[in-house]
Amino acid sequence: MTLPITTFALGLVLSLGVLVLVRKGELHGRRAAGWMVLAVLAFVGALMPGLTDWIGLRLGVSYPPMLVALIGLVALALKALAADVEASGQERRLRRLTQRIALLEVELYGRRPVDVKDEGQRPADADP
Numbered sequence: 048m049t050l051p052i053t054t055f056a057l058g059l060v061l062s063l064g065v066l067v068l069v070r071k072g073e074l075h076g077r078r079a080a081g082w083m084v085l086a087v088l089a090f091v092g093a094l095m096p097g098l099t100d101w102i103g104l105r106l107g108v109s110y111p112p113m114l115v116a117l118i119g120l121v122a123l124a125l126k127a128l129a130a131d132v133e134a135s136g137q138e139r140r141l142r143r144l145t146q147r148i149a150l151l152e153v154e155l156y157g158r159r160p161v162d163v164k165d166e167g168q169r170p171a172d173a174d175p
Contacts, residue, residue, distance in 0.1 A: 051092075051094070051096045052093070054089050054093040055089070055093035055094075057089055058086045058087070058088075058090045058093060059086075059090075061082065061085060061089065062083060062086035062087075065082045065083055065086065081126075085122075099111050099112060099114060099115055102114065
């Protein structure tokens with residue numbers, strides 16, 4: 048009987064934590080939806096503890112609790128993949144923005160842009 052209570056408590060803590068992070072603006076709503084789905088699944092698992100066994104037996108899993116671990120592992124792998132895709136997109140956008148700034152500096156100053164370490168210094172031929 049303690050596993051359902053623990054699962055329910057973890058789901059409650061997770062959902063409250065997600066709501067607090069969204070309210071503070073530290074977690075975007077789109078990402079919060081996935082975490083709320085996880086909290087709802089924890090609630091369902093707490094309210095129906097035999098559900099894992101039933102699904103595992105229907106799928107032919109010899110030890111049904113491992114189904115939860117497998118699903119969790121796959122979910123973590125998908126989350127890591129999504130994070131890598133997002134990071135790659137941000138890197139691409141940053142690189143393009145850097146190139147656009149360089150092109151604008153060439154257009155503005157009429158020569159190669161100033162290095163980042165020399166950013167505080169203005170080119171001699173630039174107007175004040």
